[in-house]
Each structure stands twice: as structure tokens, then as C-alpha cells.
Amino acid sequence: MTRLIAFLALLLAAPVMAQDQLPPAPYAYRQLEDPAQEEKAQALMETLRCLKCQSQSIADSDASMAGDMRNQVRQRIKAGEEPEAIRAWLVERYGDYVSYKPELTTLTWPLFAAPLVLLLLALLLLRKRFVRRPDAPAGEQA
Amino acid sequence: MIAEAGLALLWFAAAMALLQLFAAIMALRGGEGSSEYAGVVRPSAIVQGPLVALSFLMLMWLFIRTDLSVLLVAANSHSAKPFIFKLAGTWGNHEGSMLLWVTVMALSGSLVALVERRLPERTMIATLAAQAFVSLGFYAFLLFSSNPFERLPTPVPEGNGLNPLLQDIGLAFHPPTLYIGYVGLSVAFSFAVGALLTREVGPAFARAMRPWVLGSWIFLTIGITAGSYWAYYELGWGGWWFWDPVENASLMPWLAATALLHSASVLASRDALRTWTIMLGVVAFSMSMVGTFLVRSGILTSVHAFAVDPERGTFILALLTIYIGGALTLFGARASTVSEGKQFSLVSREAGLVFNNVMLSAILGIVLLGTLYPLLTEAFDTKVSVGPPYFNPVGAMFAIPMIVVMAVGPLLRWRRDSFDRIAKALILPAVLTAALLAGAVLLAPGIGLLPLLGLGLSLGLGVASILPLLGRDLRRTPLPTWGMVFGHLGLAVALFGMASESAFSTEKLVAANVGDVVEVGPWSIELTAIEPVAGPNWTALEATMTARYEDGAPVTLHPQSRNFTQPPQTTSESALSTRWNGQLYAVVGEEGLDGRWQLRLWWKPFVPMIWLGGLLIAFGGALSLLGRVLGDIRRGYQRRRIAMRRDERPHSRAVPEPAE
Amino acid sequence: MSAPDEKPKGRKWAIWLPLVLFGGFFVLVMNGLIRPAARDVESAMVGKPLPEFALPAATPDLPGLATADFKQGEPRLLNVFASWCVPCAAEAPQLDELRRVQVPIDGVAIRDREQDIARFLARYGNPFASIGKDDISEVQLGIGSSGVPETFVIDGNGIIRYQHIGPIMEGDVKTILVEFDKAREPL
Numbered sequence: 001m002t003r004l005i006a007f008l009a010l011l012l013a014a015p016v017m018a019q020d021q022l023p024p025a026p027y028a029y030r031q032l033e034d035p036a037q038e039e040k041a042q043a044l045m046e047t048l049r050c051l052k053c054q055s056q057s058i059a060d061s062d063a064s065m066a067g068d069m070r071n072q073v074r075q076r077i078k079a080g081e082e083p084e085a086i087r088a089w090l091v092e093r094y095g096d097y098v099s100y101k102p103e104l105t106t107l108t109w110p111l112f113a114a115p116l117v118l119l120l121l122a123l124l125l126l127r128k129r130f131v132r133r134p135d136a137p138a139g140e141q142a
Numbered sequence: 143m144i145a146e147a148g149l150a151l152l153w154f155a156a157a158m159a160l161l162q163l164f165a166a167i168m169a170l171r172g173g174e175g176s177s178e179y180a181g182v183v184r185p186s187a188i189v190q191g192p193l194v195a196l197s198f199l200m201l202m203w204l205f206i207r208t209d210l211s212v213l214l215v216a217a218n219s220h221s222a223k224p225f226i227f228k229l230a231g232t233w234g235n236h237e238g239s240m241l242l243w244v245t246v247m248a249l250s251g252s253l254v255a256l257v258e259r260r261l262p263e264r265t266m267i268a269t270l271a272a273q274a275f276v277s278l279g280f281y282a283f284l285l286f287s288s289n290p291f292e293r294l295p296t297p298v299p300e301g302n303g304l305n306p307l308l309q310d311i312g313l314a315f316h317p318p319t320l321y322i323g324y325v326g327l328s329v330a331f332s333f334a335v336g337a338l339l340t341r342e343v344g345p346a347f348a349r350a351m352r353p354w355v356l357g358s359w360i361f362l363t364i365g366i367t368a369g370s371y372w373a374y375y376e377l378g379w380g381g382w383w384f385w386d387p388v389e390n391a392s393l394m395p396w397l398a399a400t401a402l403l404h405s406a407s408v409l410a411s412r413d414a415l416r417t418w419t420i421m422l423g424v425v426a427f428s429m430s431m432v433g434t435f436l437v438r439s440g441i442l443t444s445v446h447a448f449a450v451d452p453e454r455g456t457f458i459l460a461l462l463t464i465y466i467g468g469a470l471t472l473f474g475a476r477a478s479t480v481s482e483g484k485q486f487s488l489v490s491r492e493a494g495l496v497f498n499n500v501m502l503s504a505i506l507g508i509v510l511l512g513t514l515y516p517l518l519t520e521a522f523d524t525k526v527s528v529g530p531p532y533f534n535p536v537g538a539m540f541a542i543p544m545i546v547v548m549a550v551g552p553l554l555r556w557r558r559d560s561f562d563r564i565a566k567a568l569i570l571p572a573v574l575t576a577a578l579l580a581g582a583v584l585l586a587p588g589i590g591l592l593p594l595l596g597l598g599l600s601l602g603l604g605v606a607s608i609l610p611l612l613g614r615d616l617r618r619t620p621l622p623t624w625g626m627v628f629g630h631l632g633l634a635v636a637l638f639g640m641a642s643e644s645a646f647s648t649e650k651l652v653a654a655n656v657g658d659v660v661e662v663g664p665w666s667i668e669l670t671a672i673e674p675v676a677g678p679n680w681t682a683l684e685a686t687m688t689a690r691y692e693d694g695a696p697v698t699l700h701p702q703s704r705n706f707t708q709p710p711q712t713t714s715e716s717a718l719s720t721r722w723n724g725q726l727y728a729v730v731g732e733e734g735l736d737g738r739w740q741l742r743l744w745w746k747p748f749v750p751m752i753w754l755g756g757l758l759i760a761f762g763g764a765l766s767l768l769g770r771v772l773g774d775i776r777r778g779y780q781r782r783r784i785a786m787r788r789d790e791r792p793h794s795r796a797v798p799e800p801a802e
Numbered sequence: 803m804s805a806p807d808e809k810p811k812g813r814k815w816a817i818w819l820p821l822v823l824f825g826g827f828f829v830l831v832m833n834g835l836i837r838p839a840a841r842d843v844e845s846a847m848v849g850k851p852l853p854e855f856a857l858p859a860a861t862p863d864l865p866g867l868a869t870a871d872f873k874q875g876e877p878r879l880l881n882v883f884a885s886w887c888v889p890c891a892a893e894a895p896q897l898d899e900l901r902r903v904q905v906p907i908d909g910v911a912i913r914d915r916e917q918d919i920a921r922f923l924a925r926y927g928n929p930f931a932s933i934g935k936d937d938i939s940e941v942q943l944g945i946g947s948s949g950v951p952e953t954f955v956i957d958g959n960g961i962i963r964y965q966h967i968g969p970i971m972e973g974d975v976k977t978i979l980v981e982f983d984k985a986r987e988p989l
Contacts, residue, residue, distance in 0.1 A: 020886045020913040025938040029731060029740045030652050042649070049527050051843050051948035055386050057441075057529070059378040062714070062731075064913055065948070068939035093946035095846045100529025107519050108526060114511050115536050118504040125500060421820060441834045456835055463828055470821040477817045517830055520839035724883070 027074035028067030044083040145291040155193040156281035157351035162186040166271030184255040185773040191252030198245040211297035219301040219461025230314030237290035246325040269336030279461040312372045324430035326358020334423030348409035359399040367756030378714035387442040390513040391433030398426035401502040431462045442644035487558045494551025501544035547608035575602035604634035621769025629762030636755025642748035653738035663745030685730040701730045842967040845946030853944035857934025860911045867934030875958040877985035879907040885922035887950040893969035894926035901929040909933040957985040
């Protein structure tokens with residue numbers, strides 16, 4: 001078990017200790033020729049998670065795998081694929097974790113319900129604060 | 143010897159905290175000898191500050207000397223490190239930063255015990271009891287689980303060094319700034335608990351608490367601003383906010399403190415919002431603790447986490463549960479016996495502040511939920527990520543109404559007012575906002591909705607924030623009013639920077655030979671040379687770029703790709719050129735097989751306004767704080783004079799309360 | 803300002819709301835601390851067919867790798883590795899052990915150079931029947947692998963049946979053999 005942990009630590013440390021010698025993929029550090037396409041690609045890359053990094057989007061990472069993912073995104077955009085189709089392609093492979101844009105599922109609905117609940121709660125609090133009831137001059141706050 | 147002395151001082155301080163708590167409890171219980179006990183409370187609080195500060199200085203001394211017989215120094219320092227980073231190494235690690243935390247906490251405790259005389263003595267003793275209780279937990283944490291002075295059985299020949307990303311002057315002073323903010327909120331927490339325990343929730347409590355909230359809010363503002371700027375230039379990709387868990391951890395206490403600041407204002411001036419203010423006092427410190435917990439426990443993955451350990455996480459969680467669980471239970475039990483205070487109408491300054499408090503709290507709720515949500519789904523064995531596509535629009539949902547009310551609120555009078563009175567003043571900001579929106583839609587149709595609204599609202603808010611000064615004698619305008627104007631203006635400035643960065647940035651990624659010229663927005667940049675350079679503990683390849691803004695004079699930039707030797711790591715050091723209307727951002731990457739260099743270049747119009755705005759907000763806070771403290775000193779002086787006069791004339795009983 | 807006469811007529815439950823929320827937070831993070839979720843990102847492709855690919859040979863001695871190679875009716879292991887990856891060397895003895903019990907293993911070399919791969923194989927042994935060269939992590943992304951080394955069990959119809967993340971340690975060999983046998987039965 002200890003050895004496993006030691007190796008896992010090595011694995012995590014790998015980017016520091018060893019790095020590949022290959023030049024980056026064609027579109028890892030190169031923009032698409034069409035600015036409109038590049039803009040689409042950039043917007044998408046900012047919302048995709050670098051799987052090797054701690055918590056960075058692939059648009060902000062120097063990890064070689066992030067570079068390969070950028071290459072993948074740009075080449076697919078160049079081939080005319082829609083950004084959301086590319087996101088779906090990656091989600092199909094890595095699960096929702098790879099996308100910073102949560103999808104509405106049975107497990108994530110509270111994320112989307114929360115603003116509405118907060119809005120309702122806020123309205124309730126503010127209403128009670130301001131609606132004057134002749135019998136109860138003191139409102140309340142929670 | 144120094145390490146042992148430091149540890150002994152820490153134990154001594156912990157003993158004093160225990161005495162402070164014990165004496166305070168005995169004094170509050172009343173009965174025989176309670177006044178003797180009460181007399182012990184303040185001195186035992188006062189003495190802790192110097193004790194812990196001395197202990198901290200000793201740790202600093204160990205780091206400066208690079209005493210490698212001390213575990214912490216060996217693990218985090220290196221003899222070849224520049225002096226300033228040896229110094230910063232003192233708090234650039236878990237143990238040292240906790241000692242810094244406790245130092246600031248003990249010094250604040252001393253200050254409170256020394257100067258705060260406005261509250262009823264019973265409330266003050268309850269406050270100091272809460273303060274001692276909180277401190278004890280942190281002393282225990284340091285002494286039992288994170289001893290910074292631990293010796294190695296045999297000294298090592300050389301230390302491990304400090305994470306290169308942290309070897310940066312901005313980052314050296316960023317964490318302590320945040321800690322001071324966090325600790326200041328612990329004082330506010332103690333005041334809230336003291337007030338609840340003795341049922342003394344009123345303007346006096348708010349006035350006593352306010353400087354501490356203001357002070358910690360200033361530090362939090364500076365800390366977040368500096369942290370964001372650090373991420374911007376150090377991570378090398380031009381981003382300045384990532385909604386990363388660690389960033390959110392620093393934002394949450396700030397949001398709570400901002401709300402607390404405003405509700406304490408209402409309580410101090412108008413004696414309204416009593417329970418709400420108390421609750422925010424508890425919540426603000428909770429958020430500091432929650433933030434610390436999230437960062438230290440490593441329970442969430444983050445790019446900034448650098449002192450992660452689940453065991454420490456458990457300890458902090460235990461402290462968190464005792465303090466916050468305890469305080470919220472007390473709140474539940476006592477809050478219903480505290481009346482809400484004075485009423486006000488729908489159109490009044492109080493109403494504006496209440497509205498913004500609710501909006502700030504909602505944003506806080508969203509950030510907290512979004513940050514913790516991945517943890518929730520992991521409990522169901524599913525991994526999700528929550529990032530900018532969630533936080534930006536949902537946060538804006540609450541931020542936009544808040545900004546609108548922020549523009550109007552300061553013009554309203556306390557208690558009751560009408561829109562008709564202020565409508566004329568608001569025409570200008572409204573027209574400007576509408577004009578900008580219309581202009582942007584016509585001239586730059588590609589802008590996203592959020593940046594567009596940000597641009598429009600920032601202009602409107604910027605103008606509206608100055609309106610409260612209109613028609614006033616500027617020399618007689620109180621400092622806190624100036625503070626409010628600067629604070630709100632700062633937010634408008636920062637918002638403009640954010641929106642502009644998001645709407646107008648241009649990016650260029652190219653492979654270039656020496657001699658090539660690259661165009662980015664209005665700039666043309668020539669790569670003139672690439673040469674190796676060496677620093678004290680790194681070597682680097684440094685590019686020389688000659689950049690020209692339109693036809694202007696050339697500026698030289700020197701981005702580097704830096705290789706640290708101890709520990710081995712590569713970082714990109716970006717180079718910036720700042721103009722009044724934006725910043726050029728240059729990074730040099732690796733050399734390709736064909737001998738060309740990877741360059742990353744950005745032109746970011748008005749981006750420095752983000753941090754300039756942050757500093758303006760902090761400056762506004764500082765003006766307010768200065769105004770409040772000067773006012774307190776003046777009032778204290780008046781009170782003493784009145785008391786003296788009353789002693790001379792024992793028949794007169796009227797004591798006029800000085801105006802706020 | 804001391805004990806007020808008027809009592810608020812508010813509902814009491816709202817006062818307890820913060821404590822309830824805090825309780826929820828406590829339960830959540832306690833759970834997170836007690837059962838920390840694995841940092842690994844699991845592939846969502848288990849149970850799905852391999853994507854189409856055809857990689858060139860990574861060394862002159864062994865053939866390259868294509869999807870068709872996995873549709874021969876017998877299960878195979880697909881090992882994602884790289885010569886520059888330290889843990890990949892650590893799993894070499896275990897891969898060799900698997901090869902000796904007649905488990906066919908194919909390699910995908912991620913972002914690697916021919917001479918480095920040759921040196922790696924000479925030093926740590928060569929358990930591979932073929933090695934494909936993946937310079938842009940195309941296959942790695944295609945099968946939902948997020949690091950090196952990772953090992954996939956592919957059945958005779960080219961369906962991904964099992965993923966092992968990280969180096970194969972001594973204790974993992976048995977699990978892999980069990981999964982390999984399971985893959986003999988089609989889904």
C-alpha cells in the first residue's frame with residue numbers, strides 16, 4: 001500500500017520530473033487562420049478542464065496533454081464541427097468532469113434551482129421587510 | 143535555543159489565553175470575586191500579543207539564518223535563496239502561516255482589550271471570552287499538530303527550497319494580507335458572540351465592531367486584488383480570475399464582510415437590522431474558516447493549493463464546527479429575543495442597503511454552492527466541474543440588480559425618501575449607460591451580453607458614485623462619505639476593466655524567428671534577441687522584444703522562460719507594458735524544431751483598471767476607517783471632558799450623546 | 803438598547819436556517835474527508851467500442867497499431883505508456899508477467915521518440931506485440947485516458963471492457979487476469 005502511494009506520488013510528480021521531448025501538436029500553440037473559428041475554439045477551450053492539471057482549463061495550461069487537447073479542439077473546429085459537439089465528444093470519453101459547464105442532470109439540478117430558490121428567499125425576506133402590517137410594526141429578518 | 147524559546151513563548155501565550163477564558167467565565171457567572179476575575183481578563187489578553195509576536199520573530203530569525211536543524215526551515219528554505227524570500231519563507235508554508243495567523247490574532251486581541259471602552263464591561267468580557275476561546279483552538283492546532291519549531295534529529299546539509307511559483311514578491315506578501323483580513327473577521331465574530339451572550343445588540347456594538355470589519359475588509363480587498371494580479375502575470379496565460387476553489391475561498395469572506403460592513407453601518411446609524419448584522423458577523427468569520435479549511439485540507443483540487451494535508455483539514459474542520467456550530471446554535475437560541483430594531487420605508491437608504499445585503503448574500507450562496515458542488519456529486523461517485531460558464535451568468539443575475547441599486551442608494555435619505563427627489567440627479571448616469579450600450583451594439587456588435595452590460599453599468603455607476611458629493615462643501619464632507627464614494631467608484635472602475643478585458647482583448651500565438659515582427663491589435667512587436675540569463679537559484683532564456691504602439695516610441699520587454707534548480711521546475715515569466723489604455727502581455731515559450739520561438743502575445747485594453755479599481759476600493763475603506771477612528775478618538779475626548787465637567791458640577795445629569 | 807420589550811413576530815424556523823445549512827456543510831465535508839474521492843479521471847468509454855484509429859509503428863522492430871487489430875476474436879491489453887514516464891518503468895515486471903501467461907499486450911506510446919522507446923524497451927524489457935506511435939495523444943483522448951500509464955482490456959470485438967489507471971503493481975495482476983478472462987465472453 002505504501003509503495004502504491006509512493007508510486008502515485010511519483011505519478012503526480014511526473015510532469016516535474018520527466019517531460020516529453022516532442023514538439024507540441026500542430027495547433028497546441030497556434031491559432032486557427034480564420035479569426036471567427038479561433039474565437040469559437042478559444043471560448044470552448046476556456047470551458048474544458050485540463051485533466052492532468054490541478055484545476056485549470058486547457059486554455060491556461062502548459063501541460064502537453066492540454067496542448068494535445070487544444071490541438072484536437074482546433075482541428076475539429078477547423079473541420080467545421082460545432083463547439084458543443086466537441087464538448088459532447090469529450091464528455092462521452094471523460095464524463096462531465098472534463099467540462100466546466102455543468103449540464104442539467106438528475107445530480108446537478110440543485111445548481112440550477114439554487115438561484116431561483118435564492119431569488120424567492122430574497123423576495124420573501126424583502127417583502128416581509130417592507131410590507132406594512134398595521135398590527136405588526138416590527139418586521140423580521142432571518 | 144531560539145527554536146525552543148519560540149516554542150516556550152507560544153506555550154506561555156496559550157496559558158494566558160486559558161487564563162483569559164477562565165477569568166472571563168468566572169466574571170460572567172457573577173457572584174463572589176467576580177470583579178477580581180474581571181480585572182484579570184484584559185491584562186491576560188493584552189500580554190498575549192507581544193508574546194506571540196516575539197515567537198514569530200524567532201521563527202523569522204531561524205529562516206533568515208537558514209537554521210537547518212529546524213524541520214520547517216529544512217523543508218521550505220534553501221541557503222541560496224534571496225533574502226526577501228527567506229523572510230517570506232517564514233509564512234510560505236503551513237506551520238509558519240498558522241503562526242502568523244495566531245500572531246495577528248493575539249495582537250488584535252491585545253488591541254481590543256487595550257482600547258475598546260465603549261461597550262458595557264459585561265459585553266466586553268463576553269467578547270474577550272469568545273476571543274480567548276477562538277485563540278485557544280488555534281494555539282492547540284499549532285502546538286499539537288503543526289509545531290513550527292520542531293527540531294530535526296540531525297541537521298541536514300541543505301534545505302529543500304521554496305516552490306518557485308511562490309518565489310515572487312507579490313505572492314510573498316499576498317497570503318499574510320489575506321490572513322490579516324481573516325483574523326480581523328474573527329474579532330468581529332467575537333464581538334457578535336459577546337453581544338449575543340449579553341443581549342447587547344445595538345448601535346454601540348456596531349460601532350465597536352465596525353473598525354475591525356472595515357480593517358479586515360481593506361486587507362481582504364488588497365489580498366484578493368494582489369492574488370488576482372499575481373495569477374495574471376505569473377501563470378502566463380493572461381487570465382486574471384479562474385473561479386478556482388482557492389480563489390473562491392478568498393472571495394467568500396470578502397462578500398460576507400462587504401455585506402457585514404454595510405449592515406453594521408445601518409445598525410450603527412439607525413439601530414435597524416440587529417439580527418441580520420449578528421448573523422453576518424458569524425457568517426463572515428465562518429467563511430474565513432471555511433476558506434482556510436478548503437485550501438488546507440486539499441479536499442478540492444486547486445491550482446493554487448500549496449499546503450495540503452487531510453489531517454490538518456480534520457483539525458480545522460473540528461475548530462470550525464466548534465466555533466461556527468456553537469455560534470449558530472447560540473444565534474438560534476438568542477436571536478429571537480433580539481428585536482429587529484427600527485423600521486424604514488421601501489424607498490430609503492436602509493432599504494437600498496438591505497437589498498444589496500440580500501444580493502451579496504445570494505452571490506455568496508452561489509459561490510459557496512458552486513465551489514462545494516463537485517464534492518457533493520463525488521459523494522454519489524460522479525465527478526463534475528463547475529466553472530466560469532456557471533459562475534459568470536448566475537453571479538451576474540444578482541450582481542446586476544445590485545449595481546443598479548448601488549448607483550441609487552447613496553443618494554437616498556435614511557428612513558424615508560422618494561424617487562422624485564433624486565430622479566433629476568440620476569438622469570445623467572442613466573443616459574450615459576443607455577448611450578454606451580447603444581454605441582457598443584452599433585459599433586462593436588460582437589460583444590457578449592455580460593461584457594456589454596458590464597461596460598454600460600460601470601459607466602453609470604462611476605458617474606452615480608460621485609453624485610453624493612454634489613452640492614456639498616468638499617472640505618466639510620466627512621471622511622467616511624469620501625470613503626464610500628471611492629469604494630463605489632473603485633467597483634465601477636474594476637467592472638469597466640473586467641468588461642473591457644473580456645470584450646476587447648486580442649490574442650496572438652505565433653512561432654517567430656529572431657527578427658520577425660508580430661502585430662497584436664495596435665502594437666507591432668519585434669523579437670530582437672533570445673539570450674540565456676542566470677539568477678541566484680534559476681537560469682532562464684530571456685527574450686528581448688521591441689514593441690511599438692501604433693507609431694509611438696519603442697518599448698523593450700523581457701519575458702523569460704525560467705528553470706528553477708531547487709526544486710526543479712519551469713515557469714514562464716511574462717513581461718508587461720502598461721499604457722493608460724491597456725496592457726501588452728508577452729510570454730516566451732519553447733523553441734521549436736525549426737528554431738522558431740513560441741510567442742504568446744495579448745493586447746488587453748483597460749485591463750489594469752481591474753486592479754486599480756480594487757486598490758481604489760481598499761483606499762475608500764481606508765478613508766472610512768480613518769474617519770471612524772478619528773471620530774471615535776474625538777468623541778472619547780469629548781466624553782472625558784463632559785465627565786470631568788460633570789464631576790465638577792454634581793447636579794447636572796444631562797449627558798448629550800455626541801452625534802454620529 | 804438592552805433587553806427589548808417588543809418581541810419579533812417572525813417565524814422561528816428562519817433563525818435556525820443557518821445552523822441547518824452549516825450541518826449540511828459539515829456532513830458533506832466529513833464525507834469528503836472520510837472517503838476521499840479518487841483523483842483519477844475514469845474513462846467513460848468502458849463498455850463502448852474502440853474509436854477508429856491507425857497508428858504508425860513506434861519502433862522498426864514492431865508493427866504499428868490499428869483498431870482492426872483488436873477485432874480478431876480474442877481479448878487483448880492496450881497499454882498507454884511513454885518512455886519519459888517514470889511509473890511506466892515500474893510496471894514493466896508486471897507487464898512481463900502478463901505476457902508470460904499468454905496475455906497479448908499492445909502499446910500506445912504517447913508523445914515519444916523512436917530512439918527513446920528503443921532505449922526504454924532495451925532497459926526494461928519488451929512485453930508488446932505491437933506499438934503505435936501517438937504524437938498528439940489522439941488515441942489517448944479517443945479512449946478517455948487521462949495519463950500514463952493506463953491499461954485497457956479490449957475484448958475480441960474491439961469493445962473496451964476494463965480500465966486500469968496508473969502503474970500495474972504486483973497486486974493488480976490478478977485483477978487484470980480476471981478482467982481479461984471476463985472479456986472472453988462477449989457483452
